Amino acid sequence: xxxxDGPTHQPVEHLAVLRAIPNLLVIRPADGLETAAAWGLxxxxxxxxxxxxxxxxxxxxxxxxxxxxxxxLRRGGYVVRDSAERDAITLIATGSEVGVAxxxxxxLGTSGVVARVVSMPAPQLFLEQDAMxxxxxxxxxxxxxxxxxxxxxYWRRFVGDAGLSLGIDRFxxxxxxPAIAAHFGFTGEAVAKRVLDWARR
Numbered sequence: 001x002x003x004x005d006g007p008t009h010q011p012v013e014h015l016a017v018l019r020a021i022p023n024l025l026v027i028r029p030a031d032g033l034e035t036a037a038a039w040g041l042x043x044x045x046x047x048x049x050x051x052x053x054x055x056x057x058x059x060x061x062x063x064x065x066x067x068x069x070x071x072x073l074r075r076g077g078y079v080v081r082d083s084a085e086r087d088a089i090t091l092i093a094t095g096s097e098v099g100v101a102x103x104x105x106x107x108l109g110t111s112g113v114v115a116r117v118v119s120m121p122a123p124q125l126f127l128e129q130d131a132m133x134x135x136x137x138x139x140x141x142x143x144x145x146x147x148x149x150x151x152x153x154y155w156r157r158f159v160g161d162a163g164l165s166l167g168i169d170r171f172x173x174x175x176x177x178p179a180i181a182a183h184f185g186f187t188g189e190a191v192a193k194r195v196l197d198w199a200r201r
Contacts, residue, residue: 012168015053015094016154019124023048027122030098031061034121037073041122055096057177062098062119076125077137081105081117088114089199090138091191092158093147094121101147103188104195111196116142123158145195149186164198166191 018026025048029035035054042050065082072078077092081102089108093101098119105115118137120126126134138144144163146155152165159165166185173180181187185194 012150012170012172015148015150018051018053019154025050025122025124026053027051027125028053028095029121030093030095030119031059033061033070034073034119037070038121041074053095057096059096060099060102062102073121074125075129075133076122076127077118077120077129079116079137080119081115083114083116085114087143088116089143089145089195090116090118091145091147091195092118092120092138092155094119094123095148097147097149097186100186100188100191104147104191107188107192108195111192113196113199115195120158123154143199145198147186147191149184164195166194 015026015028018024025041025045027038027041027050029038029052035052038050038052042052062080064080067082068078080098091101091105098117101117105117108115126137138158144159146152146159146163146165146167148155148167150167151169152167153169155165155167156163168184173183175183182190185191
């Protein structure tokens with residue numbers, strides 16, 4: 001969402017490419033608290049470089065559940081909005097898309113579809129966590145949707161073959177950021193509609 005810099009300046013592939021660099025930890029925070037945790041991790045890390053990818057636009061501060069603990073931020077992915085429903089859909093998002101995922105989950109709820117939201121600022125770190133933590137964040141057998149303003153191929157390992165990956169698999173557009181978000185479907189309303197259509201197939 002860099003705005004009016006031309007379609008080839010929209011870095012849709014950068015995050016996936018950076019995450020593929022050996023020993024480079026890529027963190028994409030969703031709000032101020034995640035950004036502070038990212039800085040702490042970067043300062044303390046001694047076995048390689050850390051890259052923090054921040055959004056240019058303003059992002060909302062996330063409301064976290066009562067079960068949240070600050071140490072969760074250091075595990076690469078954690079639950080922002082939970083549900084005990086066995087058939088709940090899990091929306092996995094990073095950076096500025098986490099707020100969009102929360103908005104979409106609320107909209108899905110009004111349509112009778114229960115949705116959880118997972119913020120995954122550092123998927124590389126999440127993959128290093130123990131099986132118990134991974135299963136808590138991404139329960140086995142649950143339906144999953146990923147949401148990131150970039151190429152979708154990276155997220156297949158998290159959503160599975162039957163999951164849905166929402167992203168951008170082409171060059172971007174030159175326009176003000178809100179217009180780009182609406183054009184590519186990165187609004188709560190648009191994401192909720194796409195998830196609802198997919199869930200009802």
